[in-house]
Amino acid sequence: MRAEPAAAGRDPLANGLHEPGLALHIEDLTVSYHGKPALWDIDINLPPGVMAAIVGPNGAGKSTLIKAVIDLVKPVAGHVCIHGRPYREQRRRVGYVPQRTTVDWDFPTTALDVVMMGLYGQLGWLRRPGRRERERAMAALAEVGIADLAKRQISQLSGGQQQRVFLARALVQQADIYFLDEPMAGVDATTERTVVDLLHKLRDAGKTLVVVHHDLQTVQDYFNWIVILNVRLIAQGPVREVYTPENLHKAYGGQAALLQRGSFTGGRGPHAPMDLSS
Ligand SMILES: Nc1ncnc2c1ncn2[C@@H]1O[C@H](COP(=O)(O)OP(=O)(O)O)[C@@H](O)[C@H]1O
Numbered sequence: 231m232r233a234e235p236a237a238a239g240r241d242p243l244a245n246g247l248h249e250p251g252l253a254l255h256i257e258d259l260t261v262s263y264h265g266k267p268a269l270w271d272i273d274i275n276l277p278p279g280v281m282a283a284i285v286g287p288n289g290a291g292k293s294t295l296i297k298a299v300i301d302l303v304k305p306v307a308g309h310v311c312i313h314g315r316p317y318r319e320q321r322r323r324v325g326y327v328p329q330r331t332t333v334d335w336d337f338p339t340t341a342l343d344v345v346m347m348g349l350y351g352q353l354g355w356l357r358r359p360g361r362r363e364r365e366r367a368m369a370a371l372a373e374v375g376i377a378d379l380a381k382r383q384i385s386q387l388s389g390g391q392q393q394r395v396f397l398a399r400a401l402v403q404q405a406d407i408y409f410l411d412e413p414m415a416g417v418d419a420t421t422e423r424t425v426v427d428l429l430h431k432l433r434d435a436g437k438t439l440v441v442v443h444h445d446l447q448t449v450q451d452y453f454n455w456i457v458i459l460n461v462r463l464i465a466q467g468p469v470r471e472v473y474t475p476e477n478l479h480k481a482y483g484g485q486a487a488l489l490q491r492g493s494f495t496g497g498r499g500p501h502a503p504m505d506l507s508s
């Protein structure tokens with residue numbers, strides 16, 4: 231790892247496509263808030279069609295990573311490519327589901343309206359949504375199991391229902407790559423199953439999913455790729471190669487043993503149980 235992050239000035243994209251084979255390519259990314267680094271010199275390469283977990287302790291920079299990718303925070307250094315081009319050129323191919331708890335759910339609007347907002351990028355500013363758009367939004371609400379709540383104010387929805395609204399909004403975007411910030415945090419078990427099944431369906435259709443995930447117990451069941459962060463990049467790669475006690479310890483320190491209890495011995499998922507003695 232180099233001592234200083236790369237200078238922000240050079241433009242590595244000047245010569246056209248950059249790592250076009252990758253769904254997400256991040257190079258030398260450093261992000262600071264008030265001079266304190268939240269991410270330090272991060273390199274990430276993500277092939278298309280994976281379902282990737284981003285894990286790391288509280289304050290590790292997981293949300294910041296997603297925000298840097300979609301231009302919501304400005305990096306000190308580094309660059310990001312989505313399918314070989316910067317985000318500003320790939321906006322329409324990107325779906326974003328923010329952390330549910332960071333959103334103002336008291337805003338007076340209906341579930342259906344929130345889902346329709348997912349279509350604005352495709353409509354452009356001059357066209358108002360019509361019957362076709364309404365039908366698409368209703369179909370997405372049906373797909374996440376809450377068509378009957380379309381007209382309800384979002385303030386009157388449970389946490390699980392709010393999360394389903396967000397998913398429906400992402401679905402109508404028909405993106406190629408989705409970034410979701412803790413979509414399974416604070417929802418009931420049924421909603422969690424709905425979320426996971428839907429994400430797997432998207433992955434099976436060739437989409438790339440990048441999911442900030444808080445629950446180490448389910449990483450092996452849900453994901454086939456993982457990025458382990460704690461301000462610096464700890465490890466990245468296929469879950470079965472990279473999701474090891476050593477790497478978790480590097481990210482979580484002494485907390486790791488507690489958090490991962492059982493997750494290396496049960497073999498609950500499609501992957502073989504890991505050897506704890508190694
Ligand atoms: N808008 C902000 N202003 C100042 N500090 C922030 C801001 N957003 C995040 N941080 C800080 O940056 C670090 C990383 O935050 P975050 O990306 O939210 O971590 P995570 O999602 O992994 O919990 C934390 O120390 C957090 O307090």
Ligand SMILES: [Mg+2]
Nearest residue numbers: 292293294329
């Ligand atoms: Mg976060």
